[in-house]
Amino acid sequence: MKICLIGQNLTNLILTNVFTENNLSVDIYLNKKTKKIKTNRTIAISPGNFDYLELLANSRINSWKSEEIKIFTEDSPSKEIINFDKTNREVFNLTYYSKLYELFLKKIIKSKHVKLIYSDTSKPSIIKKVKNYDLVFNTENKNFISKKFFTNKIKKDYKGQAYTFLINHKKQNNNTAIQIFTKFGPLAFLPLSNKQTSIVFSCKGNKMSDQKILDIFEKYNSFYSLTKKTEIEKISLGFEMLRNYTHNNILAFGDLIHRIHPLAGQGFNMTIRDIKIISKIVENKISLGLPIDISVGDDFQNSTKHLNYLYGKAIDGIYEFFKLDNKIKNSISKPVFRILNKKSVFKEYSNILSDKGLNL
Numbered sequence: 522m523k524i525c526l527i528g529q530n531l532t533n534l535i536l537t538n539v540f541t542e543n544n545l546s547v548d549i550y551l552n553k554k555t556k557k558i559k560t561n562r563t564i565a566i567s568p569g570n571f572d573y574l575e576l577l578a579n580s581r582i583n584s585w586k587s588e589e590i591k592i593f594t595e596d597s598p599s600k601e602i603i604n605f606d607k608t609n610r611e612v613f614n615l616t617y618y619s620k621l622y623e624l625f626l627k628k629i630i631k632s633k634h635v636k637l638i639y640s641d642t643s644k645p646s647i648i649k650k651v652k653n654y655d656l657v658f659n660t661e662n663k664n665f666i667s668k669k670f671f672t673n674k675i676k677k678d679y680k681g682q683a684y685t686f687l688i689n690h691k692k693q694n695n696n697t698a699i700q701i702f703t704k705f706g707p708l709a710f711l712p713l714s715n716k717q718t719s720i721v722f723s724c725k726g727n728k729m730s731d732q733k734i735l736d737i738f739e740k741y742n743s744f745y746s747l748t749k750k751t752e753i754e755k756i757s758l759g760f761e762m763l764r765n766y767t768h769n770n771i772l773a774f775g776d777l778i779h780r781i782h783p784l785a786g787q788g789f790n791m792t793i794r795d796i797k798i799i800s801k802i803v804e805n806k807i808s809l810g811l812p813i814d815i816s817v818g819d820d821f822q823n824s825t826k827h828l829n830y831l832y833g834k835a836i837d838g839i840y841e842f843f844k845l846d847n848k849i850k851n852s853i854s855k856p857v858f859r860i861l862n863k864k865s866v867f868k869e870y871s872n873i874l875s876d877k878g879l880n881l
């Protein structure tokens with residue numbers, strides 16, 4: 522069986538393991554020779570997904586555990602409106618994107634089942650190159666195949682940017698993640714160690730200067746005493762759900778099928794859950810002696826598309842709720858969360874949904 526993955530990204534590096542674990546060979550089409558990636562971005566990974574990644578990596582993954590998440594609003598910047606915690610586990614693990622990338626890259630470079638092929642995926646010739654595979658995964662948003670066959674999407678432009686950077690600060694106990702729904706948009710403080718915290722600020726409007734971002738950040742930062750900060754990375758915010766995941770022998774995957782608002786730190790968690798589902802489909806087919814071909818893509822699409830859409834929409838709903846709430850001086854969130862904060866069932870379900878998604 523001939524399987525290939527197109528794209529130089531974390532999604533593919535992790536997805537590859539599903540096949541190599543089953544002794545299937547995989548070709549990966551990469552744009553350029555892999556080198557160290559330069560980014561300070563971090564990824565929050567839910568406990569169940571984190572266990573799964575450690576199992577796939579066959580090693581421990583360096584991360585920092587947050588035991589609690591506190592939510593604040595513009596009107597209540599020093600007293601949280603709700604907090605989420607777990608009795609016997611962390612709420613999420615924060616890790617550097619680059620470290621996760623390097624760990625999985627090292628693992629697949631060593632694998633005898635993986636062949637890396639360098640090829641410009643933005644050129645039409647990529648279609649011919651992947652035509653004869655039984656199953657092709659395409660995880661790149663902007664390559665030739667995505668632009669030609671995977672453009673029919675439900676889209677929303679948040680007309681805003683996400684700004685990400687790390688802050689170094691004076692040593693303190695740092696196991697509580699914070700999200701403030703400011704009038705500019707959600708601002709998250711995600712602990713990385715007792716001396717370092719990752720900042721994700723999703724802000725309405727055009728790209729702002731670094732100074733303006735820092736001014737807004739300082740206005741809300743009553744938690745950390747800063748010593749240093751890294752460069753600010755900027756990315757535009759959007760919501761995209763692909764209407765059809767397959768074309769001929771190609772299955773679209775990762776951020777290409779669902780791109781969501783980062784406020785809940787769920788984008789890559791959705792992809793990890795998708796990888797678990799692909800893994801089950803592949804194992805099932807192997808055990809029945811069935812071929813690993815585009816039928817894997819069809820089964821995957823049938824079991825996930827509606828749920829991925831609902832999940833992404835729910836996160837969009839949270840964004841819209843707080844946007845409206847901010848316009849009316851947090852007058853909805855105050856009474857609603859006063860009740861919800863006391864409801865352990867609500868918190869329990871929120872924890873389950875952020876860990877397991879809707880595919881329970």
Ligand SMILES: Cc1cc2nc3c(=O)[nH]c(=O)nc-3n(C[C@H](O)[C@H](O)[C@H](O)COP(=O)(O)OP(=O)(O)OC[C@H]3O[C@@H](n4cnc5c(N)ncnc54)[C@H](O)[C@@H]3O)c2cc1C
Pocket residue numbers: 529530531532533562563564565566660683684685721754755756775776780783785786787788789790791792
């Ligand atoms: C600001 C931001 C924060 C996020 N935080 C989380 C999180 O905590 N947990 C989680 O499960 N998912 C998160 N995501 C989604 C996650 O980043 C993507 O699912 C993941 O990067 C896809 O990885 P990849 O290597 O397969 O693809 P890539 O090659 O990384 O594909 C590009 C994607 O990377 C994302 N991206 C680009 N620059 C940044 C940046 N500076 N910071 C973060 N993402 C960037 C974009 O969403 C884009 O769609 C976040 C997305 C954004 C935009």
